[in-house]
Amino acid sequence: MGRPIGIDLGTTYSAVSMLGEDGTPTILPNREGGRITPSVVYFxxxxxxxVGEMAKRSAAVNPLDTVEWVKRHMGNPDWRFEAPNGVVHTPESVSALILKRLKEDAELYLGDGAVRDVVITVPAYFDDAKRRATKDAGRIAGLNVLRVLNEPTAAALAFGAEKERDGTFLVFDLGGGTFDVTVMNIRNxxxxxxxxxxxxxxxxxxxxxxxxxxxxxxFQAAGGPDLMATFEDEAMLRDRSETAKRTLSQALTTKVPLSAGGVTRTLSLTRDTFEEITSDLLNQARDMTISLVEELGLGWSHVDQILLVGGSTRMPAVPRMLEVVAGRKPQVAGNPDEVVSLGAALQAGLEAPGRDDTPPLVVKDVTSQGLGVIALDADTGQxxxxxxxxxxxxxxxxRSEGFSTVVDGQTEINxxxxxxxxxxxxxxxxIGTQxxxxxxxxxxxxxGVEYAYDIDQIVFISVYDYSAQTLITSFEVTNDANLSADDIDDAHDDNRNTEVN
Ligand SMILES: Nc1ncnc2c1ncn2[C@@H]1O[C@H](COP(=O)(O)OP(=O)(O)OP(=O)(O)O)[C@@H](O)[C@H]1O
Ligand SMILES: [Mg+2]
Incomplete structure (x- = not known):
């Protein structure tokens, strides 16, 4: 049985790591020798x-048979993809294909038996449904998911374990599809x-x-056709656009060759223009970072280090913005595309069955979403x-909260x-009704209504009858019970049959 591995299942790229004999995590290269694998599936x-590099290349040629950014759909019960052979896929089943490929590549590289136990990372802001979907994807891929671990926590774990440094850290993680900002303290x-x-x-x-x-x-102003009119042109445009963006992290200007409908033009894009047309996006991340620090009652002087995680923090505007906000230069936490996976491997090592020595760092994480229940407010009647x-x-x-029935002889509560x-x-x-x-x-x-979050931030609910001092029922908010927009409207109109004590 192989050792447990850590997987960063990213929106655009995934990475796999494992702890070496000396306790330091290292990246396991894929079968093509790459350290990261595009999270792309071509059917x-x-x-x-x-899956991976070949699939990403095929996206430009066969965009309709290719799935990219499936992580954005995790936990969405309405998302479906029909493969050319008629098989209908869910976000979980597509993610499972990526995970299966990562597992096989790790086995190929290690050459010493099957990989089964894994820690998979998720954005800290992932909710219950997205976390469940991630665990399910692991199960479908034949993996035993020891934990789902928050990506910023994983990054800090890799950084903290390596540097053995105490202090307050802000992890700014801007990846391919998600943004997470987390403040943490490492001490003793x-x-x-x-x-x-x-x-x-x-x-x-x-x-x-x-x-x-x-x-x-x-391109259109220069006499070309609309590049968004066909999927093929659009896929080509996407590819060129990402390359242009990456080039502008190094250069102040880039030339982009575009060709469609017999028209060929080379356009120039400057870093200034690029930053101008994307400034509102960066502002969203900035505002959220500022509010979090305020919400925690901290000043920027209390934050010892700002760690940059995620490939998109390579855009020069990101560290520049953070320096303006915090009055100090942020730090690059290792290789921004690899550090999350390294942290996952560290956690996988801690979770490994039979392990009893003291871990280098104990992690105390927090819930990223508030959980509540809708009921009648006795004071307002609303x-x-x-x-x-x-x-x-x-x-x-x-945590639990007390409610009370609103009519005599009531036999149901919703x-x-x-x-x-x-x-x-x-x-x-x-997120669910029962x-x-x-x-x-x-x-x-x-x-009594009691909510519990387990270590993976999966939600469990128990309802108590305080008159009889008994547990009436316990349930989970399952993916099946995940509601579409229509259900939500219906549920909001439901009978108002509980009230606060
Ligand atoms: N040099 C660069 N300049 C600008 N952007 C870059 C650069 N290198 C990578 N990126 C961008 O970083 C993103 C990928 O980052 P990363 O691998 O951290 O994301 P991910 O893990 O796939 O996504 P997420 O964490 O959101 O699920 C892509 O959007 C890519 O275009
Ligand atoms: Mg990531």
């Missing part, structure tokens, strides 16, 4: 699939996450999109979202589980 007509061997925030739809891809729009407009576990609570976490921190039900996300039978009591019978 061929005969039912076979290509304990990595204490203080708070986290993020946007799961902000990443390098959005910068690429802006370049695409700009280039397409210029429906309100009652937060039961606020975000940034240490995990594992368990638990509406929400995610978010707002009191107003319209500003939180309904109707529960109770014995008939006079109005006002006390009911």
């Amino acid at each position: 061929q007509d005969d039912g076979s699939v290509l 061997g304990v990595l204490d996450v203080m708070g986290t925030d993020g946007l799961h739809e902000l990443g390098g891809k959005d910068w690429d999109d802006r370049v695409m729009i700009w280039l397409n407009r210029e 429906e309100r979202n009652f937060t039961i576990i606020p975000r940034n609570t240490k995990i594992p976490a368990k 638990i509406r589980v929400t995610q978010g921190d707002d009191d107003d039900p319209t500003y939180v996300k309904l 109707t529960i039978e109770i014995p008939p009591y006079p109005k006002g019978a006390p009911i």
